[in-house]
Amino acid sequence: MNSRRTDARRNREVILRAADEAFTEDVDLVPLTEIARRSGLGRATVYRHFSDRYALGLAVAESKLHLLRELVAETAGADFLEVLAELFEEQISRRPLVRLFRELPPADQRRYANQLVAVLAPGLRRAQEAGVVRADVTPADLALICEMVEGVLSSHLPTGGVDSVERVVEVLLAGLRA
Secondary structure, three states: OHHHHHHHHHHHHHHHHHHHHHOOOOOOOOOHHHHHHHHOOOHHHHHHHOOOHHHHHHHHHHHHHHHHHHHHHHOOHHHHHHHHHHHHHHHHHOHHHHHHHHOOOHHHHHHHHHHHHHHHHHHHHHHHHOOOEOOOOOHHHHHHHHHHHHHHHHOOOOOOOHHHHHHHHHHHHHHHEO
């Protein structure tokens, strides 16, 4: 029984890695059959762990949130803007995952946004205490900034692609500085 749980845990990790890799490619839809192919596991195994691509997307996002939580915890206040820059880079590089999130029910989107705010809040507080980030910036502002970056990424205007998004991120980060 224990080896079965170990196999299940290992398979889940393999699936999450394959999905994370797939979400870095600029495709509109990453079907679970593609994740099964990339992971080297059977479709039934993938579906046993994740009922649909939304469940898989949430699991990948939650694993990223866990890594972000660790990064924020070990980052000094003076380096918090670098953490935000990394967060925005993740957002830019995982377009299919962000698109998938846009299709989730609003309650799931809010739940994730609330988790993101909770993860970023301690780092923001330390950055403000270090005099790096403006004192009037709130954790909720950071979630809105993520939405702004997403708005630029989703725009159909001829903005210049990723270079324009990176420029917007630079401007946003500059606006946060104390």
